[in-house]
Amino acid sequence: MNAQVSVLLPELLLAGMGIFILLVGVLGRGSQRLAFFLANFGVLASMVAVVGVGERGTETFFAGMLQLDRFALFFRLLFLASALLVVWLSRPFLQRAQQTAWEYYALILFATLGMCFLASGVHLAGLYVSLELMALSSYILAGYFRGEVKSHEAATKYFVLGALSSGILIYGLSLMYGATGSLSLAEVSQKLAAGPRSVAATAGMFLLLAGMLFKVAAVPFHVWTPDVYEGAPTPMTAFFSVGPKAAAFAMLVRVLWVGLAPAAADWRLLVSWVAAATMVWGNVAALTQDNVKRMLAYSSIAHAGYTLLGVLAGGPLGTQSVLFYMLVYAVTNLGAFGLVVLLAAKEYAGEKVADFRGLAHRQPVAAFAMLLFLLSLGGIPPTAGFMGKLYLFAAAVHAGYAWLAVVGVIMSAVSLYYYFRIVKEMYLASAGEGEGVAVLSEAWGVRALVVCALATLLFGVYPTSALAFLAPAAKIVPW
Amino acid sequence: MVTIGHYLVLSSVLFAIGAGGVLLRRNGIATLLGIELMLNAANVAFVAFAKQHGNLEGQVVVFFVMAVAAAEVAVGLALLVAIFRRLQSIDVDRLSAMRW
Numbered sequence: 294m295n296a297q298v299s300v301l302l303p304e305l306l307l308a309g310m311g312i313f314i315l316l317v318g319v320l321g322r323g324s325q326r327l328a329f330f331l332a333n334f335g336v337l338a339s340m341v342a343v344v345g346v347g348e349r350g351t352e353t354f355f356a357g358m359l360q361l362d363r364f365a366l367f368f369r370l371l372f373l374a375s376a377l378l379v380v381w382l383s384r385p386f387l388q389r390a391q392q393t394a395w396e397y398y399a400l401i402l403f404a405t406l407g408m409c410f411l412a413s414g415v416h417l418a419g420l421y422v423s424l425e426l427m428a429l430s431s432y433i434l435a436g437y438f439r440g441e442v443k444s445h446e447a448a449t450k451y452f453v454l455g456a457l458s459s460g461i462l463i464y465g466l467s468l469m470y471g472a473t474g475s476l477s478l479a480e481v482s483q484k485l486a487a488g489p490r491s492v493a494a495t496a497g498m499f500l501l502l503a504g505m506l507f508k509v510a511a512v513p514f515h516v517w518t519p520d521v522y523e524g525a526p527t528p529m530t531a532f533f534s535v536g537p538k539a540a541a542f543a544m545l546v547r548v549l550w551v552g553l554a555p556a557a558a559d560w561r562l563l564v565s566w567v568a569a570a571t572m573v574w575g576n577v578a579a580l581t582q583d584n585v586k587r588m589l590a591y592s593s594i595a596h597a598g599y600t601l602l603g604v605l606a607g608g609p610l611g612t613q614s615v616l617f618y619m620l621v622y623a624v625t626n627l628g629a630f631g632l633v634v635l636l637a638a639k640e641y642a643g644e645k646v647a648d649f650r651g652l653a654h655r656q657p658v659a660a661f662a663m664l665l666f667l668l669s670l671g672g673i674p675p676t677a678g679f680m681g682k683l684y685l686f687a688a689a690v691h692a693g694y695a696w697l698a699v700v701g702v703i704m705s706a707v708s709l710y711y712y713f714r715i716v717k718e719m720y721l722a723s724a725g726e727g728e729g730v731a732v733l734s735e736a737w738g739v740r741a742l743v744v745c746a747l748a749t750l751l752f753g754v755y756p757t758s759a760l761a762f763l764a765p766a767a768k769i770v771p772w
Numbered sequence: 773m774v775t776i777g778h779y780l781v782l783s784s785v786l787f788a789i790g791a792g793g794v795l796l797r798r799n800g801i802a803t804l805l806g807i808e809l810m811l812n813a814a815n816v817a818f819v820a821f822a823k824q825h826g827n828l829e830g831q832v833v834v835f836f837v838m839a840v841a842a843a844e845v846a847v848g849l850a851l852l853v854a855i856f857r858r859l860q861s862i863d864v865d866r867l868s869a870m871r872w
Contacts, residue, residue, distance in 0.1 A: 418829075418832070418833045418836055421833075421836065421837075421840075422836050422839075422840060425840045425843070425844070429843055429844065429847050432847055432851070433847060433850075436851060436854065439854065442858055442859070442867070442869055443869050443870060445851070445854055445855050445858060445867065446867040446868075446869055446870060447870075448851055449800075449851055449855060449864060449867055450867070452847065452848055452851055453794065453803055453807075453864065456794070456807040456844055456848070457791070457794050457795075457807065457810070459840075459844075460787075460790065460791070460794075460807055460810030460811055460814070461791075461810070463810075463811060463814040463837060464783075464787055464810065464813060464814045464817070466814070466833075467783075467814040467815075467817035467818045467821065467830075467833075468817065470818060470821050470822075470829070470830055470833070471776075471780075471817060471820075471821035471824070471825075474821075474825040474827065475827075475829065476829060476833065519870070520870045523870055524869075524870060
């Protein structure tokens with residue numbers, strides 16, 4: 294039993310530090326600096342603990358709730374690293390906006406806790422509760438600008454549609470339980486493979502799928518994304534576009550390929566059309582956006598579409614490409630949103646495409662970093678985005694989804710148009726006034742950007758470093 | 773004789789009413805009520821299936837769902853209070869600053 298509790302150390306550290314931060318905040322002692330330090334300490338300690346606990350193969354813990362394999366190890370490290378970078382990026386925002394930092398950092402830790410359990414969960418009940426922990430923390434964080442109507446609007450839309458989707462998901466789970474008599478992914482899979490599928494199992498499967506596709510923001514379940522990403526505080530937008538999205542993909546891969554694998558023929562048909570629609574609509578809708586956050590929101594929808602190709606492909610190759618793409622996408626997107634955070638002079642300024650006008654003349658380093666992230670999002674070598682897409686599309690072709698890979702490549706070309714609108718403003722427009730763009734002054738934010746930029750280049754030039762680590766993680770799927 | 777079918781009909785009707793409430797009602801409180809109905813529809817189905825299968829897993833999940841529902845309402849009401857202070861209204865349609 295002791296051995297069982299000790300494997301929870303990373304999660305216990307996160308939860309404990311979150312509660313501790315709240316308590317210190319309530320007592321009203323200590324500065325923003327202390328809150329920042331405690332949040333950093335909690336996340337870093339949890340990272341050390343994740344590495345210390347390591348992987349435990351296919352053994353399950355807590356009555357079949359958790360499985361600490363390489364897949365869980367990778368995703369937990371990814372979530373903790375992105376939480377750390379978001380904490381760094383949040384510092385300038387919290388100082389400028391004069392918001393209290395305590396609840397903010399605590400909620401980031403709680404959301405990360407939910408994501409960590411999503412990565413290691415192999416039981417649908419546990420996955421549901423983890424998903425809700427992540428989502429409820431995110432709703433509050435989206436509304437953290439208490440003085441801004443847009444922030445309330447973002448939180449409300451996120452909450453109403455998120456709660457609707459989780460209602461659909463839990464109803465699907467109840468039908469799945471009715472059809473199979475269990476919520477453990479392994480047992481669900483056995484029961485589904487054993488005999489002909491009942492109506493309840495099919496209905497449950499599609500309701501469950503709809504709930505999960507909402508969380509990854511796939512078309513047609515994406516309508517909340519642009520509004521939430523635009524209205525939420527920008528560091529939180531960076532967080533939502535990376536953490537909860539990667540967590541939802543971790544859940545999607547695990548549920549689809551471990552739990553629902555016997556029914557793959559059915560959901561693959563649906564998911565392939567969803568992937569195509571997501572890639573097309575995400576990129577087309579981004580073309581006309583003038584708000585950079587909204588543009589990146591549609592771009593993140595499009596990237597979810599690309600990632601769905603790897604989910605569809607499945608197998609070691611497809612799963613590996615999904616994990617690698619989540620890594621690449623996390624560093625790239627955090628970098629791009631991070632620049633929007635740092636360049637913004639106050640709450641919602643610095644977010645228009647026009648605000649980037651002439652940036653290369655005034656701040657060449659910042660402009661070059663943005664160029665790097667945009668190239669990576671567009672999938673141009675030698676950046677990480679290129680390697681990520683290469684592996685996704687290769688996996689799709691290998692699995693017989695060549696037509697989807699073709700759609701993906703065409704849509705990547707379309708996406709260059711809107712990414713290069715920002716590049717054009719930065720480099721080709723004359724050094725005009727460029728309103729609302731402040732200097733890169735916040736040290737922690739700049740450090741986060743440097744990490745993102747280096748990782749974007751590293752995984753683009755030398756992807757085998759990550760792929761070698763990810764190859765065993767992709768074997769979670771029993772074949 | 774009340775069979776599993778009866779419970780399923782009840783739960784699907786509850787679910788439909790709840791989903792309809794979330795999608796159609798503009799009042800923030802009514803939206804919360806709809807969400808609660810959807811979650812409780814799942815609870816009815818869980819308990820009925822647990823009885824049918826003769827295992828307790830479904831009943832345990834109900835406790836999880838109830839806890840989640842309580843947390844969800846707490847967050848939802850807090851949001852509505854914040855909106856009401858701002859707009860003097862809980863009509864969710866009034867929140868339309870952002871459009872594509």
